[in-house]
Amino acid sequence: MQAIHKGVPAVQQSSKLPDPRKRRRHSLLSMLRHREIVLALGSGLLMLTAWGVGSISQTVSVFIYVAAYFMGGFLQAKEGLETLIKERDLDVNLLMIAAALGAASIGYWNEGAMLIFIFALSGALESFASERSQKDISELISLKPETAVRVGEDGMKVVAVEDLVIGDLLIVKPGEIIPADGLVRSGGSAVNQATITGESIPVDKSIGDNVFAGTLNGEGALYVEVTSPAEGTLFAKIIALVEQAQNETPESQRFIKRLEGVYAKVVVAATAGLILLAPLLLGWSWSFTFYKAMVFLVVASPCALVSSVMPAMLSAMSKSARKGVLFKGGAHMDNLGNTQVVAFDKTGTLTAGQPVVTELFVAEGYDRLEVLAACASAESLSEHPLARAIVERAAIEGVQLREAEDMKSITGWGIEARVDGRIWRIGKAEEHDAAMPDGLLARLKKLASEGNTVSLIMQDNNYVGLIALQDTLRSQAVAVISKLREMGIATVMLTGDRSETAKAVARAAGVDQAFGDLLPEDKVNHIKNLRKKHGHIVMVGDGVNDAPALAAATVGMAMGGGGTGAALEVADVVLMNDNLEMVAETVALARRARKIVKQNLVFAAGIILTLIIGNFVQGISLPLGVIGHEGSTLLVILNGLRLLR
DSSP: OGGGGSOOOOOOOOSBOOOHHHHHHHHHHHHHHOHHHHHHHHHHHHHHHHHHHTTTOHHHHHHHHHHHHHHHHHHHHHHHHHHHHHSOOOOHHHHHHHHHHHHHHTTOHHHHHHHHHHHHHHHHHHHHHHHHHHHHHHHHHHTOOOEEEEEETTEEEEEEGGGOOTTOEEEEOTTBBOOSOEEEEEEOEEEEOHHHHOOSSOEEEOTTOEEOTTOEEOSSOEEEEEOSOGGGSHHHHHHHHHHHHTTOOOHHHHHHHHHHHHHHHHHHHHHHHHHHHHHHHTOOOHHHHHHHHHHHHHHHSOHHHHTSSHHHHHHHHHHHHHTTEEESOHHHHHHHTTOOEEEEOIIIIIEEEEEEEEEEEEOTTSOHHHHHHHHHHHHTTOOOHHHHHHHHHHHHTTOOOOOEEEEEEETTTEEEEEETTEEEEEEEOOTTOTTSOHHHHHHHHHHHHTTOEEEEEEETTEEEEEEEEEEEEOTTHHHHHHHHHHTTOEEEEEOSSOHHHHHHHHHHHTOSEEEOSOOHHHHHHHHHHHHHHHSOEEEEEOSGGGHHHHHHSSEEEEETTTOOHHHHHHOSEEETTOOTHHHHHHHHHHHHHHHHHHHHHHHHHHHHHHHHHHHHHTOOOHHHHHHHHHHHHHHHHHHHHGGGO
């Protein structure tokens, strides 16, 4: 291991940022993938050309219009026919193609071409919204490390990331992408973790710190010990989460999709009925009836309704991803907008999960620092979080540790060790301990009522004192609870910790209700009861014991930075940077998205109804119907895209 301090050897570099040529190729491929935009713009250009040529040669103009129809309507016609053949259902694509062909059949070539052009353009815009929602993940995938430089007995060797195993030692040069999750064993650097946590400022890393695959090393060399195989890295999990999100559809969109099939059949039936019955019942001429029917077919098509939901939801998901909040699907963004109650786990969620000593109380006749030294010496042999907190307290107060011997764990209570020839025991303080002196018992009750976890200190068989420890609130906890309250959302805390501790932490954070002493199944029962009473419930947690409650909630949010794999798997939303403030901010964004969806639906329905009534009462020209209908579609898409700002 000493060799790694002698500088960074000149070996083939591991995973680097894509070079400019790769980026240019990626951009070209990206443009080719957006064939909807190319075809839509090409269709519009041909439409204008045909209109200009029309004054010279009608025959040539018609041929150019046919080309415009084919270029702009090919993808829509293909999709509509696939729906008709495979699902035996009509959709808006076939309606629009039928309306355009109907317009052409009565000589309105330009209006039909305009309909095709604007319909294709609106579809391209919706694809753009989808692309923007996936932009963060596509950029992340482009940074996926492929190789690593492994340090072994036979020197340094470039290997595939998939071949790495836990315990391998890697070297990561300045400017390279870290190829695997691991621990820094030597060196120091600032690492840009924006791809994982959303943090814009690089984080200093030194010996013992965790680093993540897919993050960018800064100015220093790092020697990293692999702690996770390639498929188990946080990076790989993020990709899997977002890829899953692409296949999830909001309930509102599923409703619109179901409505589309029924609505399309009604419009086709109404158009056919109008063509067949109007001349007989109303005495309209054939040409007048067919024209009215074509206008009706155009203005009644549900394009704007169909485009009201997904652009807004996808834009909101993209904005969240840029801030380190990943959704597994648009359905969860939709549900989050209806949140009535947010339930929090305590340890590691509202609190930092790192207990600190809040008080050391010793009985009369004992020296406080001597007692602290003995406790810390005994606890120094333990890896328990409470033990580490006691050792850290001793270090803060400058207490020198002594040699501890014969340390052993007392199951269900605490530890025992020999320090300076005396037996010291530190363990759970019980309020029903009848032998405890009255002074210690009174202090124990007070400390416990304040939310402390209290340990009893004994020397041989003598009661020496009490040491109180408490998990500290996250710095953002009070702010996020306050923000949720301002939004009219109630808050609940569910924890396996003692009820007294739960209530004390809830008071400090401002949480409305707290429930303690809960097993995982108890948390699930509370979530179910809350859902029955209030409707949409969000659960925020980080541990294995939170996984059942996360799954039972309407929307489960997991703390991605320190959360367990089980919590990440079952959660619907992942806070990659563990920033609690993003809970309230994300709920607010989801509400904005739902508000925009409602605006779009009301606007789209209003425009369709107005145009239908206008067609039969006042009379609307086909060009005006095309502009009104397709213009409303473009407006609802643009209204959804404004969440990308």
